[in-house]
Amino acid sequence: xxxxxxxxxxxxxxxxxxxxxxxxxxxxxxxxxxxxxxxxxxxxxxxxxxxxxxxxxxxxxxxxxxxxxxxxxxxxxxxxxxxxxxxxxxxxxxxxxxxxxxxxxxxxxxxxxxxxxxxxxxxxxxxxxxxxxxxxxxxxxxxxxxxxxxxxxxxxxxxxxxxxxxxxxxxxxxxxxxxxxxxxxxxxxxxxxxxxxxxxxxxxxxxxxxxxxxxxxxxxxxxxxxxxxxxxxxxxxxxxxxxxxxxxxxxxxxxxxxxxxxxxxxxxxxxxxxxxxxxxxxxxxxxxxxxxxxxxxxxxxxxxxxxxxxxxxxxxxxxxxxxxxxxxxxxxxxxxxxxxxxxxxxxxxxxxxxxxxxxxxxxxxxxxxxxxxxxxxxxxxxxxxxxxxxxxxxxxxxxxxxxxxxxxxxxxxxxxxxxxxxxxxxxxxxxxxxxxxxxxxxxxxxxxxxxxxxxxxxxxxxxxxxxxxxxxxxxxxxxxxxxxxxxxxxxxxxxxxxxxxxxxxxxxxxxxxxxxxxxxxxxxxxxxxxxxxxxxxx
Amino acid sequence: xxxxxxxxxxxxxxxxxxxxxxxxxxxxxxxxxxxxxxxxxxxxxxxxxxxxxxxxxxxxxxxxxxxxxxxxxxxxxxxxxxxxxxxxxxxxxxxxxxxxxxxxxxxxxxxxxxxxxxxxxxxxxxxxxxxxxxxxxxxxxxxxxxxxxxxxxxxxxxxxxxxxxxxxxxxxxxxxxxxxxxxxxxxxxxxxxxxxxxxxxxxxxxxxxxxxxxxxxxxxxxxxxxxxxxxxxxxxxxxxxxxx
Numbered sequence: 001x002x003x004x005x006x007x008x009x010x011x012x013x014x015x016x017x018x019x020x021x022x023x024x025x026x027x028x029x030x031x032x033x034x035x036x037x038x039x040x041x042x043x044x045x046x047x048x049x050x051x052x053x054x055x056x057x058x059x060x061x062x063x064x065x066x067x068x069x070x071x072x073x074x075x076x077x078x079x080x081x082x083x084x085x086x087x088x089x090x091x092x093x094x095x096x097x098x099x100x101x102x103x104x105x106x107x108x109x110x111x112x113x114x115x116x117x118x119x120x121x122x123x124x125x126x127x128x129x130x131x132x133x134x135x136x137x138x139x140x141x142x143x144x145x146x147x148x149x150x151x152x153x154x155x156x157x158x159x160x161x162x163x164x165x166x167x168x169x170x171x172x173x174x175x176x177x178x179x180x181x182x183x184x185x186x187x188x189x190x191x192x193x194x195x196x197x198x199x200x201x202x203x204x205x206x207x208x209x210x211x212x213x214x215x216x217x218x219x220x221x222x223x224x225x226x227x228x229x230x231x232x233x234x235x236x237x238x239x240x241x242x243x244x245x246x247x248x249x250x251x252x253x254x255x256x257x258x259x260x261x262x263x264x265x266x267x268x269x270x271x272x273x274x275x276x277x278x279x280x281x282x283x284x285x286x287x288x289x290x291x292x293x294x295x296x297x298x299x300x301x302x303x304x305x306x307x308x309x310x311x312x313x314x315x316x317x318x319x320x321x322x323x324x325x326x327x328x329x330x331x332x333x334x335x336x337x338x339x340x341x342x343x344x345x346x347x348x349x350x351x352x353x354x355x356x357x358x359x360x361x362x363x364x365x366x367x368x369x370x371x372x373x374x375x376x377x378x379x380x381x382x383x384x385x386x387x388x389x390x391x392x393x394x395x396x397x398x399x400x401x402x403x404x405x406x407x408x409x410x411x412x413x414x415x416x417x418x419x420x421x422x423x424x425x426x427x428x429x430x431x432x433x434x435x436x437x438x439x440x441x442x443x444x445x446x447x448x449x450x451x452x453x454x455x456x457x458x459x460x461x462x463x464x465x466x467x468x469x470x471x472x473x474x475x476x477x478x479x480x481x482x483x484x485x486x487x488x489x490x491x492x493x494x495x496x497x498x499x500x501x502x503x504x505x506x507x508x509x510x511x512x513x514x515x516x517x518x519x520x521x522x523x524x525x526x527x528x529x530x531x532x533x534x535x536x537x538x
Numbered sequence: 539x540x541x542x543x544x545x546x547x548x549x550x551x552x553x554x555x556x557x558x559x560x561x562x563x564x565x566x567x568x569x570x571x572x573x574x575x576x577x578x579x580x581x582x583x584x585x586x587x588x589x590x591x592x593x594x595x596x597x598x599x600x601x602x603x604x605x606x607x608x609x610x611x612x613x614x615x616x617x618x619x620x621x622x623x624x625x626x627x628x629x630x631x632x633x634x635x636x637x638x639x640x641x642x643x644x645x646x647x648x649x650x651x652x653x654x655x656x657x658x659x660x661x662x663x664x665x666x667x668x669x670x671x672x673x674x675x676x677x678x679x680x681x682x683x684x685x686x687x688x689x690x691x692x693x694x695x696x697x698x699x700x701x702x703x704x705x706x707x708x709x710x711x712x713x714x715x716x717x718x719x720x721x722x723x724x725x726x727x728x729x730x731x732x733x734x735x736x737x738x739x740x741x742x743x744x745x746x747x748x749x750x751x752x753x754x755x756x757x758x759x760x761x762x763x764x765x766x767x768x769x770x771x772x773x774x775x776x777x778x779x780x781x782x
């Protein structure tokens with residue numbers, strides 16, 4: 001099952017938003033997966049599975065073992081980590097008085113809270129490959145829970161920044177969650193599954209804006225002073241992380257057939273060389289364009305999670321509670337906005353191919369950024385709320401649409417590219433917070449508008465993403481005999497020796513399936529498989 | 539803050555408990571999308587109502603009568619470099635109406651507040667001084683509020699213990715005289731117009747508690763130990779399975 005190389009490094013996030021076909025009738029083994037193939041694949045599962053025991057159906061209301069259970073454990077873990085990372089944001093009006101913070105301190109702590117994940121997201125891919133998604137998630141949850149509890153020790157700007165930095169590491173659960181769903185769900189539905197998991201997890205950034213002020217208020221009612229109550233409030237995200245960590249370890253399962261450590265590995269597991277995978281990811285210029293783009297869709301979203309509650313509290317003289325509700329609506333829009341973005345990308349691809357996907361991405365992200373500019377300039381509360389909601393839908397849908405493009409940039413380095421893109425989101429958030437929200441140079445309102453302008457400018461590079469076989473926003477596909485074939489693009493990631501060993505077959509199969517990215521017109525034409533490629537197995 | 543009302547779906551029957559004051563709304567999972575839209579709409583309406591309340595507040599600080607109240611605030615501990623401890627130290631506040639006050643007949647209530655000195659406002663835009671009274675954030679801490687008795691002409695005083703939610707900073711005391719419409723008409727402060735004299739410093743409580751510290755260490759240790767226990771256990775089980 002070549003496209004499903006679970007054992008190989010670099011495939012850790014394969015299937016993220018890719019509609020990879022599972023060749024259920026393919027006889028050839030090739031680099032095999034870690035799963036056992038039993039003779040009766042559907043006997044022991046509650047939902048229909050393919051020959052690799054990946055679920056073919058997505059039933060969000062079911063908790064059936066192991067597929068839907070993995071989905072729910074994965075997205076709830078990710079959701080919990082978002083709650084912890086942004087738990088401080090709605091309480092900043094209290095924390096800044098307790099710790100005597102100034103604007104620079106608050107801004108720097110915000111930058112720190114998203115920076116840790118840049119590295120932890122890159123490392124998580126390898127952790128999932130080595131230890132499985134369960135331990136990847138559990139490590140993230142249970143090892144960062146102490147950082148959440150350490151808020152009770154914080155006494156000045158420096159310790160506050162350090163603790164927020166350490167809590168931020170847990171955002172690596174994004175990678176482990178997407179890895180887990182990719183392993184459990186068939187390529188045809190993985191787009192929707194990952195869009196839902198990503199979007200519902202991101203909602204945590206919104207829920208925390210509601211949850212923390214509420215918890216703080218309840219603790220104050222029991223008689224605690226404000227400066228103690230906020231510290232105690234952090235115990236709630238801490239408890240959630242511990243509970244989820246234990247649930248993941250007890251109820252979860254790494255793979256459809258069992259846990260990684262107890263499974264016997266059948267067949268040949270050929271692991272790709274990390275150095276090669278890394279090189280092809282880094283060499284491809286499209287990786288870096290996506291890095292920047294995600295930095296200004298997800299990055300902007302992360303920044304808003306940190307600053308929006310304080311902004312509404314200060315500018316419109318609201319109570320902590322009300323500001324929290326408004327800020328929460330921003331994050332909650334993720335529930336439907338991100339899956340919608342993925343869906344819009346799919347529909348555009350059906351009609352116009354990859355060019356449609358790129359245009360969808362550009363439109364959604366630019367519209368979102370324009371509404372961000374409007375948000376900064378709105379001086380009345382209802383207009384600000386309206387601008388914020390439209391901005392949230394645009395930006396979050398852009399996140400979903402971006403992961404409709406990412407899986408096609410490379411087949412060999414898919415996992416690493418997804419990890420790098422994810423890290424780009426955090427990097428963008430760090431940059432925007434540092435530039436616009438960490439000094440007294442700009443008011444928060446000015447900062448929001450300037451961030452919107454920067455996002456518009458940094459979304460323009462999407463016009464430079466060009467696929468020879470599919471074209472780009474403004475250029476048609478190449479007319480060249482060889483370069484216009486998908487096989488040439490994906491085959492180009494392998495050397496002649498590797499091709500002679502047949503290691504590239506997974507990429508060739510992927511290339512055949514990706515012909516749908518040519519759009520409706522090209523699909524109607526008859527496209528023969530080139531002789532140099534692997535003959536299609538029937 | 540206005541209550542958010544969720545409009546019930548027509549196809550659902552509602553069970554109203556006759557003994558409760560507030561109706562109980564039952565939300566179906568399938569309605570979550572519709573509910574979110576309604577939530578947003580009602581939030582919009584609420585905020586419009588809220589903002590309309592503040593529509594006429596353009597009264598300026600510069601319109602108030604200066605020095606109508608003479609007020610002094612004496613900390614319980616004085617001296618060079620003395621920093622008062624929140625929750626422990628006191629201020630002894632003495633005030634009287636100045637003989638030069640012209641708006642005295644309008645006074646209904648006296649509101650005494652703790653205000654930030656300019657040094658505590660640096661790099662902290664949420665404490666900014668603004669001329670529009672409703673925007674001004676420099677005096678957020680209420681000390682006391684009492685009705686004005688025009689028959690008493692002599693100076694009155696009271697003690698105020700610094701609250702435990704006062705942040706670290708440098709302060710002075712200001713008293714506003716408020717009329718029957720709850721509009722400020724005059725003020726007096728314990729410092730000069732430039733806010734440079736008679737300032738006092740306060741050190742906030744840390745907010746930390748020994749019990750909180752111990753609890754967080756316990757839970758942190760539990761978290762890490764739980765992970766290690768699971769990890770080691772599974773590795774051991776895997777070894778046993780493999781050796782079979």
